[in-house]
Amino acid sequence: MTDKGGKNVVAKPKPSKKPPSKVVKSVQMDLFSQFLANDVSEVSNTVEYWERIPKYFISTQEQDKLRTAEGLAKPYEHEYKLKDKEGRELTYKVDIQPALIKEENGKYKAFFPTRTEESIEEVLKKIFTEQNHGIHDPKNIESWVRFSYGMIRRELYRMGNGLRYDQIKRSLEVMSKCILTVYEDGKEIYTGAILQDYCSVDREKYLEDTDALHITRLPVFISHAVNTLQYRQFNYLRFMECKEQLTRFLYKRLVNRYIHANYMNDYHFMYSDIQQASGLLRQKTERDNRKKVLSALEELKEKKVILSYKTDERKEGRMITDVKYTITAHPEFVTEQKAANKRTSMQQIEAQKSGVVVDK
Structure with missing residues (x-):
């Protein structure tokens, strides 16, 4: 990192804080620690x-x-x-x-x-x-x-x-x-x-x-x-078992974005978005990067996150400028997303009952 004059500047961490001397009870911590799963x-x-x-x-x-x-x-x-x-x-x-x-x-x-x-x-x-x-x-x-x-x-x-x-x-x-x-x-x-x-x-x-x-x-x-x-x-558990880092990135993206996953709706994303956001497409050629995305999608199929996917290449002449990936959810992922949605709804109700003000 450099300052305005182009000189290297070392980022300095803020002064250290000391851990609490005793456990702090909070509704927020209880909710964060409670899960809806077998x-x-x-x-x-x-x-x-x-x-x-x-x-x-x-x-x-x-x-x-x-x-x-x-x-x-x-x-x-x-x-x-x-x-x-x-x-x-x-x-x-x-x-x-x-x-x-x-x-x-x-x-x-x-x-x-x-x-x-x-x-x-x-x-x-x-x-x-x-x-x-x-x-x-x-x-x-x-x-x-x-x-x-x-x-x-x-x-x-x-x-x-x-x-x-x-x-x-x-x-x-x-x-x-x-x-x-x-x-x-x-x-x-x-x-x-x-x-x-x-x-x-x-x-x-x-x-x-x-x-x-x-x-x-x-x-x-x-x-x-x-x-x-x-x-x-x-x-x-599924996340930790994923072999490829890009698979991990895509999996969490689906968890957070494909919230209403079901058997009737699909989800799509662009190659350019993944390239910008992940930092993980760093192969020598764009062709190799696209292969890496397909490899991650195949692993998501293996891990029962997605059932299938389709690719739609966008071209200018013979050059591929972007790719649209459309996926359908695996039944196991649908079940997990429904459980996550139910847990979120239950937590909102519990927070309101406990007087917790949730500021976004």
């Missing part, structure tokens, strides 16, 4: 306002190319476009300042958040909903989660994604030390880490007990969503 271990919450910020799109291979010979790296800038509820297109930019992690040789190395950190974030959001592990302060709009390396590791193994304790430790460092700065139409709207005010146990205590609890503050986007009920139930 097996609550399979579901979690998606927070679209936070998750639509591209942050995990840099691959491990690309990360290596961004580093200098000394292992350092400059902040990475990525521009993208999103449409608001009225369909107006807004221009965004995210600057990702990498985390500098001290290696065993005493030298520092730059790390950008990747798919591994994305998985750990999802695990932490799930742990946040479990009894005695999540704290939400509605007055100060703060959400804290208590967790251990062991809890994260066991959950990842349950999803078939095993990591060693040292890998989990590294990822948590990356998430707490990299800084995101988000701009909307040129104006800065957010600066902060993925995990804020991360308090880890010391090495000696960790060696004694890998289940020793750490605590961290979740981003304000998530805290605001808990306060205002702006989140949605989704199949967390």
